[in-house]
Amino acid sequence: MDDGGVWWVLLVGGLATYATRALGVVLSNRLDPDGAMFDWISAIAYALLAALVARMILLPVGVLEATGLAERIAALAAGVMVYFRTHRNVLAAVVAGLVTLAGLSALVGPEAM
Numbered sequence: 001m002d003d004g005g006v007w008w009v010l011l012v013g014g015l016a017t018y019a020t021r022a023l024g025v026v027l028s029n030r031l032d033p034d035g036a037m038f039d040w041i042s043a044i045a046y047a048l049l050a051a052l053v054a055r056m057i058l059l060p061v062g063v064l065e066a067t068g069l070a071e072r073i074a075a076l077a078a079g080v081m082v083y084f085r086t087h088r089n090v091l092a093a094v095v096a097g098l099v100t101l102a103g104l105s106a107l108v109g110p111e112a113m
Contacts, residue, residue, distance in 0.1 A: 049090070067105050075101035 031037055056064060057072045064072070079097030086092045 067101065068108065071101060071104040071108060074104055 053076065057069075057076055060067065060072065075097040078100040079093040082096035083089065083093035
């Protein structure tokens with residue numbers, strides 16, 4: 001891609017980014033935080049997180065390929081358990097899953113390929 005193409009991509013990307021942010025500012029007065037729109041946005045965010053986690057567990061890439069499926073599922077189970085025990089705290093669940101996966105990987109070692 002030549003220099004003109006790079007600048008065009010940056011311009012269009014910047015416009016798209018700032019247009020959506022401006023739209024959010026304009027619409028922020030009209031949206032009810034307890035309304036259906038916020039519930040829908042929250043559901044989309046959780047669905048995206050679930051899809052990313054499922055993909056990492058079932059089709060790992062990079063360093064995660066060296067871990068076994070059982071280790072990844074155990075880390076998922078730990079994360080889900082902590083999520084519900086901490087009244088739906090996503091950060092605590094992610095940290096619990098990470099610590100579980102790291103601990104099991106250290107105990108079991110890299111999977112034979």
